[in-house]
Every structure is written in C-alpha cells, then in structure tokens.
Amino acid sequence: MGNAERRPRVLVVGQGAREHAMVWKLAQSESRPTIYAAPGNPGMAEWAELVNISASDHAAMVRFCRERGVDLVAVGPEQPLAEGLADALAEAGIAVFGPSRLAAQLEASKAFSKQVMEEAGVPTARHRTFADLDEARAYVRAHGAPIVVKADGLAAGKGVVVAETVDEAERALEDMLVGGRFGASGHRVVIEEFMRGVEVSLMYFVDAHTAVPMLPARDFKRLLDGDRGPNTGGMGAFSPVPRVTQDVIDRVTREIVQPTLARLREMGAVYRGVLYAGLMLTDEGPKVVEFNCRFGDPETEVVLPLFAGDLFEVMWAVAHDSLQPAAVSWHRDAAVCVVMASAGYPASSETGVPIELPGQLPEGVTVFHAGTRAGEGGRLETAGGRVLTVSAVAHDIPAALDRAYTAVASIRFSGAQYRHDIAHNWQS
The missing domain is CATH 3.40.50.20 (Rossmann fold)
Structure with a gap:
C-alpha cells in the first residue's frame, strides 16, 4: 500500500x-x-x-x-x-x-476471558464468576482478603476493586450487583485471588499468523501518590521496564499469547490488531491480570514514541495478514508520561475550564490531548476526566522523568491534578 x-x-x-x-x-x-x-x-x-x-x-x-x-x-x-x-x-x-x-470479548467480558484462559491452559489468578450477591459474599468470606472484585463488562478502567478487607469487598459487590454502579457491565462479577508480584503491560501486534511483542511498560492506575486512592484509567506510565528481559517476553509469548490466540482461532475468532496482556510477574512466573483488545492507555503514549518502525505499514500488514517481525523495531531510549486530570476525577470531571499550554515544550516532550475541546473563540478547554498526557523521551528514565515534570509544571488549568511519583519504581 x-x-x-x-x-x-x-x-x-x-x-x-x-x-x-x-x-x-x-x-x-x-x-x-x-x-x-x-x-x-x-x-x-x-x-x-x-x-x-x-x-x-x-x-x-x-x-x-x-x-x-x-x-x-x-x-x-x-x-x-x-x-x-x-x-x-x-x-x-x-x-x-x-x-x-467475538475476539474483543477478551476485554469486554472478564468471564469470557477467564474461560478462554482456562481452556488454553494460560496461567492466571484463581477465580469464580457470580451474578448473585449472597453467593458472591459467601465466596469472599470463605477466601478472605485481600481479594479482587471485577465488573464483568467494560468500565473504562474503573471496574476493578482490590479489596484490602472483606468489608471492602462486600461493599464493592453491593455497588456492582445491587447498586448498578457500572450498569449492565456490573450485573456479573469475577472474584479473583490477589496475586503478589510485579505488574507490567506487554502489548503485541497480532495478525492471523504472527504475534510480535512491543516494548514492556508499567502504568499507574491509582489516583494518588504512593499508589493510593481509587483506580483510574491510568495516571502515567514508563517504558521500557528493565526487569522484563527478553527471556520473560519469550515466555509470555510462548505460554500466554500464542495459546490464547490459538484457542480463539478454534472458536472461530481470528485476532487482528493489538493484544494487550496485563501481567503479574509472580514467583511462579508470569500470570495474566487482564487482556485488553487494543492499545493500552496511557501505555501507548510511552510505547509509540519509542517505536522506530513505520506504524502505517505495520497496521496495513496486520490488517492483511502479512506482519513481519522485522518491521517492528525500537529506539534505545526511555519514555515517561504523566496524566493531568480534571478536578473530581475519577468520580466526576470538571469541563469548560480554560487550558494554558506553553509556547515551547522541553526537548523530547509531546503533549497528547485526551479530554479537551475547542471552546468559545477557539480557546482550548477541558472536556473530560483525563485531560492531557505529557510524554517525554530521553536517554534514560530519570532524564525522561525530569523532562516530563518540567513540562507539566508549565501547563495550567484550574483544578488540575496529577501524580508526582510516576516511575518511582522503575528499577524494581
């Protein structure tokens, strides 16, 4: 093409x-x-x-x-x-x-995803699916906390509660199954064991025959510094992740990605696009936390700036089942991004607030718009929860961090909130 x-x-x-x-x-x-x-x-x-x-x-x-x-x-x-x-x-x-x-149900239904993983022999957390509140409560009480409660359907990255106590888990179950917190997406829940380890994201370009890994990334889902506060769609990310070696990537490809894609093919679903594997690196090896059926956000805003290939040619090849691993290459740099969110996020968002961007950004910095719109007179203003993603590339993660936060400090809108500790754990 x-x-x-x-x-x-x-x-x-x-x-x-x-x-x-x-x-x-x-x-x-x-x-x-x-x-x-x-x-x-x-x-x-x-x-x-x-x-x-x-x-x-x-x-x-x-x-x-x-x-x-x-x-x-x-x-x-x-x-x-x-x-x-x-x-x-x-x-x-x-x-x-x-x-x-059908293939997108890997993300759209946690229960479907777990079924595929079970049938494919893919390592993941022990789990059960429930639609009845009393049965779900009994399961939580029998297994104790910490424990993870997930809305079955799509919830914009906010449908997961990592409950530290049984009471917290029961409140999450009531919110989803009775209170309708996530609408139809929460009419069923998946309850999982709490997995201990290091969480990473690994995305793949996938066509009918081939799955090619991208650079690993780590995102930060909690709203507040120190990984506290409610889950969000993501408050920042960095890439690459030093502890994710080529051996780890090869193992994920062999034990997780290829068996999952093979099982989908058996079900009549040929996967084309991006497969996102959210992983926990446990003492027993990599296990799946979740699959997404598209580029992750905000991981994309650190992975694509490091991509050295031609994205159009790769996307075209994926769509036509002609993907070649040699088309996927990477710069030997690092990237960090920081999400700037509106007041009230993630529970709500303040819209119509004027945004002031600097005339010049630091070298290596790109500001990706999320919740923005052109207001009266063409002025830039807020239009959602996550407003801007400030992405920086440099020779290593500390240098990229410095560039990103320098840029964040020069951007202004009333009520802006962001984390100050993105990539604090980049060496772990």
Whole structure:
C-alpha cells in the first residue's frame, strides 16, 4: 500500500490521548497517509481532519469510508470493538486494524476471558464468576482478603476493586450487583485471588499468523501518590521496564499469547490488531491480570514514541495478514508520561475550564490531548476526566522523568491534578 500512486487514507477512530498518539505516529510514516480522526480532538487537528462521527455509529463510519475512499481504519477504544465495528467494516470490504466483536470479548467480558484462559491452559489468578450477591459474599468470606472484585463488562478502567478487607469487598459487590454502579457491565462479577508480584503491560501486534511483542511498560492506575486512592484509567506510565528481559517476553509469548490466540482461532475468532496482556510477574512466573483488545492507555503514549518502525505499514500488514517481525523495531531510549486530570476525577470531571499550554515544550516532550475541546473563540478547554498526557523521551528514565515534570509544571488549568511519583519504581 505504501507504494501506491496516491497517498493512502487512514481513519483513526477515537478521541483520547491514545488515539492522538496513533495519529501523531501515523503522520511520521514514509507513506505520508491522509489521516482522518472520528471524532478526534483539537490536538489531532495538526495532522488529521476531524470528522464528527460517533465511534458507535457503525453505518456512518462505513458510509464515510466509502465516500472518502478510506483504505484502512485503525480503531482505538474498546467499546466500538466490543460492539462489532471491525466486523461492520470488514463486511463492507474495508481493511481494519482491530479485532472482531467475538475476539474483543477478551476485554469486554472478564468471564469470557477467564474461560478462554482456562481452556488454553494460560496461567492466571484463581477465580469464580457470580451474578448473585449472597453467593458472591459467601465466596469472599470463605477466601478472605485481600481479594479482587471485577465488573464483568467494560468500565473504562474503573471496574476493578482490590479489596484490602472483606468489608471492602462486600461493599464493592453491593455497588456492582445491587447498586448498578457500572450498569449492565456490573450485573456479573469475577472474584479473583490477589496475586503478589510485579505488574507490567506487554502489548503485541497480532495478525492471523504472527504475534510480535512491543516494548514492556508499567502504568499507574491509582489516583494518588504512593499508589493510593481509587483506580483510574491510568495516571502515567514508563517504558521500557528493565526487569522484563527478553527471556520473560519469550515466555509470555510462548505460554500466554500464542495459546490464547490459538484457542480463539478454534472458536472461530481470528485476532487482528493489538493484544494487550496485563501481567503479574509472580514467583511462579508470569500470570495474566487482564487482556485488553487494543492499545493500552496511557501505555501507548510511552510505547509509540519509542517505536522506530513505520506504524502505517505495520497496521496495513496486520490488517492483511502479512506482519513481519522485522518491521517492528525500537529506539534505545526511555519514555515517561504523566496524566493531568480534571478536578473530581475519577468520580466526576470538571469541563469548560480554560487550558494554558506553553509556547515551547522541553526537548523530547509531546503533549497528547485526551479530554479537551475547542471552546468559545477557539480557546482550548477541558472536556473530560483525563485531560492531557505529557510524554517525554530521553536517554534514560530519570532524564525522561525530569523532562516530563518540567513540562507539566508549565501547563495550567484550574483544578488540575496529577501524580508526582510516576516511575518511582522503575528499577524494581
């Protein structure tokens, strides 16, 4: 595709910092693609034409692709994938980077994911699935705490409670199963053993035949310094993770990723896109905490800045089952990102607050927009919980940290909150 006479046309679906990073990296392709973003955000406008189409409006997406001659669609968020957007595009003959609805159930249903892992012999936490509050309570009381309670469905990264006490676990169960905290996503819960170890994220480019690992990353899900406070969609990340050696990556590929993909194929689901493995490195070896069916956020904002390949060519190859490991290469640098969130996040978000960005950022720093919009007079203002992701690349993690926090200090909006200790554990 990269050698075609006309420039390829790519539609990126989504509006967060992850999708901004995808657009930013696609714009660096030697193929010089024409990029559209639906619905996009103001930060993407430098490289992409913003298209006012909801990620859930599959018919409008297909219609737009046909009208504009879009060659490839790259789907960022999990929700449209779980709803079958990739299937609708494929049925219309449009190449798509992103898994089918069935394959996306790896993320959309914790119970489905656990079933696949059990059948594939993939190491993960011991678990049970419940829809009845009394039965779930009895299980928690029998096993004690700490224990993990997860909403079965999608909950924007907030549906996991690591309960330190039985009382905390029971409150989480009541919130989900009775209180409707996550709507239909919480009508079933998965209760898991608490795994001890080091948590890391490892993403893979995957087509019908091949799975190629990206650089490992570690994200920080808790809102407050010291890994305290409520779970969020992610408050920052760093990459690479020094303790994740090539031997560890090879073991994850062999014992976790390949058996999972093989089991999905047996079920009639050929996976294409990004498979995200959230892992716990335990004394017994790597175990799966969760799978995601797309690029992680905020991990993408540290992994893609280190990617030395051509993202368009890799995405095109994935969509056409021609992925080659040699196409995936990495810079010998490190990256750190810090998320700046609005007041009230994650319980709520303050919108319409003016954002002041500096005229010049430190070397190696990119600011990816998440919850932003163009307000009155075109001024930049907040439009969501996670507002900006400040990403920095340098020769090592401490230097990247310094650049990232220098940039954060120069960005202002009322009520801004962020963690001051991202990557505090980079050596562990």
